Amino acid sequence: MLESFINYLEFEKRASAHTVLAYKKDLEQFTEFYLLSFEKEDISHAEHSEIRAWIVDLVEEDRSALTVNRKMATLRSFYKFLLRSGEISKDPTYKLKALKSPKRLPEFVQEEAMDKILDEMEYEADFDGQRDKMVMEFLYLTGVRLSELLELKWKDIDLYSESVKVFGKRKKERMIPLTNRLKKNIISYKKVFEETFSFVDQSDYFIVINSKEQAYPMKIYRIVKHYLDLFAQTTKRSPHLLRHTFATHLLNKGADLNAVKDLLGHANLAATQVYTHNSMEKLKAVFEQAHPKA
Structure with a gap:
């Protein structure tokens, strides 16, 4: 389903090459964590607690709130895709809450x-x-x-x-x-x-x-x-x-x-x-x- 999701992003959503690559890397990272932590290979059927464990792990690695929130957004998009496709009956990310991050004003050149x-x-x-x-x-x-x-x-x-x-x-x-x-x-x-x-x-x-x-x-x-x-x-x-x-x-x-x-x-x-x-x-x-x- 990972390949189907990437194709969906690229050809139906017409996401940029940069976005597609970022989503792919996020999902590959979660797949690796899922395999090492729970000895399971198919993330399609990951549960809320397993996804949350990855989020906690990212926070403990001192990843920025911005980075963690982006990875959560990737998972939300992936599981919504699976839900619409009929692959799953329940979205395991619906309880995930974005981390608070300090508002940063965009820099500009004087x-x-x-x-x-x-x-x-x-x-x-x-x-x-x-x-x-x-x-x-x-x-x-x-x-x-x-x-x-x-x-x-x-x-x-x-x-x-x-x-x-x-x-x-x-x-x-x-x-x-x-x-x-x-x-x-x-x-x-x-x-x-x-x-x-x-x-x-x-x-x-x-x-x-x-x-x-x-x-x-x-x-x-x-x-x-x-x-x-x-x-x-x-x-x-x-x-x-x-x-x-x-x-x-x-x-x-x-x-x-x-x-x-x-x-x-x-x-x-x-x-x-x-x-x-x-x-x-x-x-x-x-x-x-x-x-x-x-």
Whole structure:
């Protein structure tokens, strides 16, 4: 049933490759624990007490509440799938309660640091340098996810209408406008792309490595980390940090929350509202500095 569940996630739910891999690893870990602790191999018929024993074991290993809650979510999805499929008659996870975890505000790069990365940084004129510049600019100026950037092709970019078509989670399509700055830099990047690879085919991936093959996640991580290391004062150095920065900077400048939600491709406002906390901190600082009764 594990294989059937993974296929369900991948082909019916259209979950991202990252999500599918995470669920698979969680279930493999529980299977190993189940075998070692109870000498049983088929987790399909695990009982509540056996599942809870794994949760306790994870907590005793000092796993974070966030990690444990994610693994519980994996089990809930798996047993709900079995219940719908008629494999089991009772969901053994229905009594599981999520662990309390401290609320963490998403980090973001300060505007001054982003200005230095995009305006003061001297990128190499060769393909690698201009590709790196495009990675940094595109992530920050569109707010796309890493997976969305990697899957982007030249045919998805419409310079005439100044927009880009992005396929988000569960292959949901959305359109993101291109700023004049980004449009201009895409044209420059395209010129270097053509000089390096002779031509640009519309089916080519937008971000590629030197062999013209699709860039891979770790490549983007290395690019982003390299440039953020130079200027950013954040503890994190990931592509997703630039997505957080995109949203926070928009809200700090007064952007409508619903508009930011649509740009990010969030299914509901709850996912977007986390960024308003950072904006609220800025508003509080302005209030305390400017209001005579603060």
